[in-house]
Every structure is written in C-alpha cells, then in structure tokens.
Amino acid sequence: MEIKTYYDIEFDEKEYKMDELVKDISETMRDSVKHHMLADVEVGSFLSSGIDSSYLVTLARPDKTYTVGYEEDRYNEIDYAKNLTNALGITNISKKISKEEWLNVIPKFIYHMDEPSSDPSAISLYFVSKLASKDVKVVLSGEGADEFFGGYNYYREEVDLGFYNKVPYFIRHFLAICFEALPEFKGRNFIVRRGKKVEDEYVGVSKIFSEKERKKVLSFKDTIKNRDITSVFLDKCKNASNLVKMQTIDIRNWLLNDILLKCDRMTMANSIEGRTPFTDKEVFNLARTIPTQYKVQKDNTKVALREAAKLDIPTEAYKKKKLGFPVPIREWMKEDEFFTEIERAFKQDFVSEFFNQKYILKLLKEHKENKKDNYKKVWIIYSFIKWYEIFFLGKDEEVIN
Secondary structure, eight states: OOOOOSOOOOOOOOOOOHHHHHHHHHHHHHHHHHHHTOOSSOEEEEOOSSHHHHHHHHHHOOSEEEEEEESSGGGOOHHHHHHHHHHHTOEEEEEEEOHHHHHHTHHHHHHHHOSOOSOTTHHHHHHHHHHHTTTOSEEEOOTTHHHHHTOOGGGGHHHHTHHHHTSOHHHHHHHHHHHHTSOOOTTHHHHHHHTSOHHHHOSOTTOOSOHHHHHHHBSSOOOOOHHHHHGGGSTTOTTSOHHHHHHHHIIIIIIIIIIHHHHHHHHHTTTOEEEOGGGOHHHHHHHTTOOGGGTEETTEESHHHHHHHHTTOSSSGGGOOOOOSOOTHHHHTTSHHHHHHHHHHHTSGGGGGTBOHHHHHHHHHHHHTTSSOOHHHHHHHHHHHHHHHHHHSOOOHHHHO
8 A cells, every 4th residue: 555645845035015915815716616516505604803704704605694792792702793794784693602502512422522632622623513504505614724824823923023033043042941940920931932943832822831831730750852742843844934834733733633533523413514715725735824014014924815714704804803713711710610610620639640730730720720821731630530421431321412
C-alpha cells in the first residue's frame, strides 16, 4: 500500500493592490457559497454576530438562519443576528440557552464528541445544531475564515508589538527565561512568548497550559515538548514569517482537531450536515497568497476579508470584533452548583492517576475566589474526567440515552 498526500498546506504570499484582492475574494467566496448551496434539500445557515457567518448568510440568502445565545447580555448574539436577517428579509430562528440546559447536556455532548474537548463553545454548537435540525438537513457554517484570512487577535502581536521583535533574540530569550520563573502578572506571558521561537512556544491559538505548568498539572512525567507537536507541520515553511508559521500550525492542528471536528460531530449528533464554504480549496488557494498587511493590522484582523464582506453585508457586522462562540462558563464556575460538581469530579480516586489533585483543586479554588482566571484550565481537566467517567466507568447512561 502506498500513501500519498493529495493536497498540502503551503503559503506563498504575493504583492496585491487592495482593490484587486477584494475583488478576487468576493468572486471566490461567491463561487464557493454557490457550490455549497447545491443540495436536494433545503439549506439553512448558522448565524452569529460576527463577520464570517454574516458574510456567508449575505451571499447565500438561505430562507432560514439559526442563532443561540444566553441570558447574560455580553454572551448573547441574537439581536445582532436578527438585525442582519431583518435587513436581508430572511428568517432567523433563535434560542436562549439556560445555565441548567447547558450543564445538563455536558455528558451527552462529551459522548457525541467521543473525546475530551478543550472548547466549551462546542456545546453552543450542539444547541444550534439541534435547533436547525427541526427544519433542515444541511447548514452552512463559518469555520475556517480565521485560520485562512488571519482572524485571531493573537496574530496581531506580529504588527501591534513588532517593535519588541527588533530587540536581539538572545536578549528576548534571556528575559523569557527570567520571566518564566516568576508568578503570573500582566505582561509576563507576552515577554515569555516573544522570547521563544514559534516552533518552541506555539501549539495553537488556544494553548491552555505551558510546558512548565503541564509538569505541575499531570501526575506522571510529561515528556512531550511543544516542538514535538508542531515540527511536523513546519517542515515546508521553516523560513516563513511567524504569522505564516502560526497559521500553518492552526490550520493543521487547531482547525482540523477542534474547529472542524466539533462542527462535524455536533451537527452529526443532531442528524444534519454541516458545510463550511470558507474551507473550500479554491478559497485557500487565494488566501495562501495574501500578504501580512492585508491579514492583520494594528487595529484589525482579517483586513482584506472585511473589505470584501463590506461590499455585500447590509449592516456593520463586517466591523465586529472576534468573539468566538461566547459562553458564560467563566461566571458559572464560580457559582455553587457548577463549582460543587467540578470539585466532586476532581476529588475522585482515579483522577490521581492522571492529575496532581492538590494542584487542580487549587486552580479551581483560585478561579472561584477571583484570584486568577482559570476557567479554560479547569474546563479542559473537567472535560477529560467526564469523558473518562462516561467511556471507562459507564456513568451518565440515563442522560446520554
């Protein structure tokens, strides 16, 4: 048997005039959306407040769009979505998810994911998929735009704080070693990141634990280095810019192993098909040529894509800063109901096989007492424990079924 790669991810940045690039993006996205709308059944679309899904909905004009939000205003995107659909004259169907619903569905979510998840927003995707499944069998979704067009705020460091990169590397590296030994404070992580090569520090836009902290969290010896995870992705872009290296890692790791994974499994869990027009290979063939200044600037991300979307979107959604799929889990973890459940999970005997129980309980307590914002760290550990309970201890069968 011979195994061959039929398509590889390589960047080749070129010179563009903005108006030419905007025209190319507009034409390419129209073509991708047109092909992704082909179906024997009705095609709907997910819709948040951001540019990605707003652009797709504007181009596709599906009869129905679907949005979920939360009672807490800062986590609720429904009004933004309805502003767009009202302007387009199409239907938006929405639902507010209660805290009780979200917490109760965790076992079912973990079961359908089939593996631990570092991304609590995937549960929102479960709910919006369930909402859409009442009407349609196919939905469009906006995954891939951030990785292809430079949408993560993290990428802006290459421009915003480029002055620091002018400091000789050996000085930045020395400072990183010194600062890494200090307790966390504002600005510390930036000094540490900028004092290490991308290959040694960056494993994805949503890295949660540093190599140093993994040694504290795990109860066994962690022999995996960040470079072990990413080196295989960077073979063909060793001389590329830091931004291109980060995009390559995010496309081949974060996009594949989180973003598209959760989209596929949460839609399939509700018996519908999710389609992602931004990940069309013709879209990437264009995105791979976009120069840095049209991806990120000091005051914005996805610069060229926003200019293209501006031509069509009838509201100001093209300006909207990235939110992701916001979930109030940061606050809920501090409330007794969820805190007590996580504490119960952390204190089980089998947990000591994998984690330093004293340390992870400390992370949980620090978060509840507002000493540190540890919600991502707590969630990923809790997600693993729940996965283990379901698949190895047979718990929560009544919820899953």
